[in-house]
Amino acid sequence: MLDSSSVLTGAAIDERYYHDLAGKALAKPRAVVRPRTTEQVSDFLRLCHHEKVSVTTQGGMTGLVRGALPNAKEVVLSTERMNAVEEVNTSAGVAIAQAGAPLQRIQERVEQEGHTFPLDLAERGSCTIGGNISTNAGGNRVIRYGMTRDLILGLEVVTADGTVLHGLRKYLKSNTGIDLKQQLFIGSEGILGW
Numbered sequence: 001m002l003d004s005s006s007v008l009t010g011a012a013i014d015e016r017y018y019h020d021l022a023g024k025a026l027a028k029p030r031a032v033v034r035p036r037t038t039e040q041v042s043d044f045l046r047l048c049h050h051e052k053v054s055v056t057t058q059g060g061m062t063g064l065v066r067g068a069l070p071n072a073k074e075v076v077l078s079t080e081r082m083n084a085v086e087e088v089n090t091s092a093g094v095a096i097a098q099a100g101a102p103l104q105r106i107q108e109r110v111e112q113e114g115h116t117f118p119l120d121l122a123e124r125g126s127c128t129i130g131g132n133i134s135t136n137a138g139g140n141r142v143i144r145y146g147m148t149r150d151l152i153l154g155l156e157v158v159t160a161d162g163t164v165l166h167g168l169r170k171y172l173k174s175n176t177g178i179d180l181k182q183q184l185f186i187g188s189e190g191i192l193g194w
């Protein structure tokens, strides 16, 4: 369940949730919800689905095509409280991070172990890995290491009806059928899953 500090309404909604990159104000959303766990995301999306309320997902709000900007009828789902790097496994070359982890935090955590997370772009301190995945960001090392989609082994995804898809794999091999992370989620700007 979401606690009251996770939900902002009215005057408690800070301007940063509804201003674009140029600082221009848009309509204030109905509410801003800031979950801490996958279960809270699932509960929240299931409720919105039932009540037919539209949701806009926000990471670091650095995207250039305005996909994270809400309208007045929508509720913002912010990943700002799900920002941890949960695991770095150097022998496997795998890091697991929550959706709202800033890219720079992941880079620095991996560098502490003597490795490199190759995705890099100028907004590294503000953008989140969830936003990078959702936009399939390229960044300034793309020619050598590929797009974000080339760096992702697995995803845990919550769909609009609250269903949790457990696809957090730590290895390349998967012959279980359609690769949903590549076919549906990476690069879809948050319209098909969170």
Ligand SMILES: Cc1cc2nc3c(=O)[nH]c(=O)nc-3n(C[C@H](O)[C@H](O)[C@H](O)COP(=O)(O)OP(=O)(O)OC[C@H]3O[C@@H](n4cnc5c(N)ncnc54)[C@H](O)[C@@H]3O)c2cc1C
Pocket: 056, 057, 058, 059, 060, 061, 062, 063, 064, 066, 067, 068, 079, 099, 100, 120, 121, 122, 123, 126, 127, 128, 129, 130, 131, 132, 133, 134, 135, 136, 137, 138, 139, 140, 189, 190, 191, 193, 194
């Ligand atoms: C200065 C600057 C430099 C940049 N350089 C590059 C570059 O070199 N290469 C490049 O490809 N792009 C670049 N970008 C754009 C880049 O794609 C985004 O900045 C970044 O990837 C978005 O991350 P974010 O967390 O800010 O996402 P947001 O802006 O918050 O969101 C972007 C989109 O993703 C969705 N979203 C966010 N989080 C999630 C989530 N957890 N689940 C589902 N959907 C989600 C949002 O709804 C929105 O549609 C740059 C942008 C800036 C401002």
